[in-house]
Amino acid sequence: MPFKPSYLLPVLCAMVVSSTAVAQSIFPVTRADLLAGSHFDFKVEFSTVVDPAQVKVTINGQDYSKVLGKSAELVAREDGKEVSSLLLRDASIRKPGLYTVEASDGKSRAAVAWRVYATAAKPVAKNVILFVGDGLSIGHRTAARILSKGIEGGKFTDKLAIDDMPYMALMSTQGTDSIITDSANAAHAYTTGHKSCVNALGVYCSRAANTLDHPKVETITSLAKRRGMAVGAVTNSEIEDATPAAMVAHTRRRSDFNDIVKMFYDSKIDVLMGGGSPNFLPKSTAGSKRGDDVDYIDLFKQADYKLAITKTEMLAAADDVKTTKLLGLYNTGNVDGALDLKFLKKGSVSKFPDQPDVPEEMAAALKVLSRNKKGFVLMVESARIDKYSHSLDPERAIYDTIMLDVAVKQAKEWAKAHGNNTLILVTSDHSHAVSVVGTVNDEEPGTEMRNKVGTYAEAGFPNYPAPGAQGYPDKVDVSRRLRLTFGAYPDHYDTFRPFMDGEFVPTLRNAEGVMVANEKYKSIPGAVLREGNLPNKGARGSNSGVHSGDDVVLTAKGPGADKVHGQMENTDLFRIMADALALAPQASSTAAKARKQ
Ligand SMILES: [Zn+2]
Structure with a gap:
């Protein structure tokens, strides 16, 4: 089993260190797994402008430059702001093992733990x-x-x-x-x-x-x-x-x-x-x-x-x-x-x-x-x-x-x-x-589409034609079709039908900047307005389903x-x-x- 969390011990140590001081940000972040020999940028972000003489950054107790093979640039005022950073581009570590990185500006300290892993000498796959x-x-x-x-x-x-x-x-x-x-x-x-x-x-x-x-x-x-x-x-x-x-x-x-x-x-x-x-x-x-x-x-x-x-x-x-x-x-x-x-x-x-x-x-x-x-x-x-x-x-x-x-x-x-x-x-x-929750069966009586939804035994089986050689049925608007539902959505009209004229556009933004259901689908027989369960305005406003x-x-x-x-x-x-x-x-x-x- 190659992924044992054996680096948890140094991480715990690191947490002890950082909990007693103002944390700096160190990249790669704690618990990062690094492929031996792969290239990465090493960055320490200090929360103030630091005195270079007071900056101490070590990896497993050694000066970082010894482990990474070169020295970083100390940026006194990053992006013109009152904060300093240590930045070393294109570093790498070839020796596998656990690495604890500690950074101090003389006043506060932080630490992270990395694991560097090797791979087999010879590939098993071409x-x-x-x-x-x-x-x-x-x-x-x-x-x-x-x-x-x-x-x-x-x-x-x-x-x-x-x-x-x-x-x-x-x-x-x-x-x-x-x-x-x-x-x-x-x-x-x-x-x-x-x-x-x-x-x-x-x-x-x-x-x-x-x-x-x-x-x-x-x-x-x-x-x-x-x-x-x-x-x-x-x-x-x-x-x-x-x-x-x-x-x-x-x-x-x-x-x-x-x-x-x-x-x-x-x-x-x-x-x-x-x-x-x-x-x-x-x-x-x-x-x-x-x-x-x-x-x-x-x-x-x-x-x-x-x-x-x-x-x-x-x-x-x-x-x-x-x-x-x-x-x-x-x-x-x-x-x-x-x-x-x-x-x-x-x-x-x-x-x-x-x-x-x-x-x-x-x-x-x-x-x-x-x-x-x-x-x-x-x-x-x-x-x-x-x-x-x-x-x-x-x-x-x-x-x-x-x-x-x-x-x-x-x-x-x-x-x-x-x-x-x-x-x-x-x-x-x-x-x-x-989720697949059942089927929609047009043969069910009435005009309300939700009452044509079959769940459990009433779902039965959809009646798509047998798939062609590639595996696609050649007809999608069958009379008894899958009911695949979405659990997170904006306002929209639920039509219970495939969209034969092109991809569904559930929501439009109105003049006030609010996401509203696209009225284009309102007239489809049986369409039902679904009030969304996602934010509908401002920066968080969603015009679609979400991950x-x-x-x-x-x-x-x-x-x-x-x-x-x-x-x-x-x-x-x-x-x-x-x-x-x-x-x-x-x-x-x-x-x-x-x-x-
Ligand atoms: Zn996506």
Whole structure:
């Protein structure tokens, strides 16, 4: 069991120290797990302007500079304020063990404890594919299984590919600032192994004024690239959105989209696919969302990336054996979800008729990335499970869960055909408050829709047609359909029906700035006004459903998957990937470096 909380003892000691004095903030924060040899920024924030002669910062009793190999800059007045900070960029510790960091300005002291861990000297897996169903919750999973597999004799006729994996765990998703996470710090936990706060990517949340100045931690993209591996991220969200951005980004603010595009470029990530092209275009180009005149499409092309803006172009680029770098931008916004893309042709499908779905993106990415003989790390996101859950649109969320399942099935087949040396991990970044509570049966008498809801025995079974080859029923507006409910919502009209004309827009902001139910749905027969149970005005006002703090499920298959079991922290997923790929420096070099210290 690799995750014994053996560092609790020094943490307890640290609490004793800090409880007797005014605490400084130290980054990485207490109880951080650091991959040996990974890079991180070390920062101590003092609560006043300090006398440099009085500052004492030690790690395990030694001056910090001896352990970290270099000295930090003491910033006398950080951001012009009456506070000092000690800041050391790009530190690392190669020797595994427990580290207690103590900081004093002569008047007050604080301490934190870190654990530095090694990995095996040799990788057990050549490749890692990490699937993220954004917002995927137990309710979506069960609903997708009902639509995609069906039930006979009370038993599902088959398992979903995401469930049919030998190892499973529950993961908690909480962050350093809150019990509820967003997709930024949640994905960051997977790609760096560190906890952080809402909206943060690749950084700890310090008091720095500039969003790009916060203490950084290294991403799996950087670690894998240092090994000469290929890295990819494919999604159906805008590519600058939080989950794919977490593969490379270091910013306190996930909406720094233009900076994130630069970070993608600087990271040299090999495959990048999704929507969100306007942040790549110079501001002089119509439709650009950049504030400068840098043409990132052109820069990527100059750096030998093939560019694809349609599925047809993507397939051709991936089939070309010379393609080792691929940038795919298929929509100005998000790529359309499965229900619109394949069946209803709503959303932006008429404007972008040749978009790939996530499994098609993944297949293309696998072709390109596997040309690197040192292996690859690929993150595959079905992003709109989350977005459609925010918009209280159950059918679209369920179809995109099935789409995730199609991709996982294909990945398992790919791994089997390519040496069985690929670790496949399937999870979510956080949950939504969604549950399957029964069915809605139009055949029930009366006009009140709530009296057509069947619970317990009256729920029976929905009458969706048998799914097609990929697992999607080709009709969603059936007469007896799933009732998937949301537990946290703004004011909206509950229509008890799928939204055949496009994604549900539950709420609009009125002239007074209050979130009110969208009257567009009022005239739908049987629609009922639901008074929201979330804040509806001011900065807290919510126009959509919200994330829940429930644990998420992680399933795994392939070499290294046996470490997935029980209840884990989301940061442990990073460690499982790092272990499988042996991303820490090898034992011999660790020992040599340790002797030097
Ligand atoms: Zn979300």
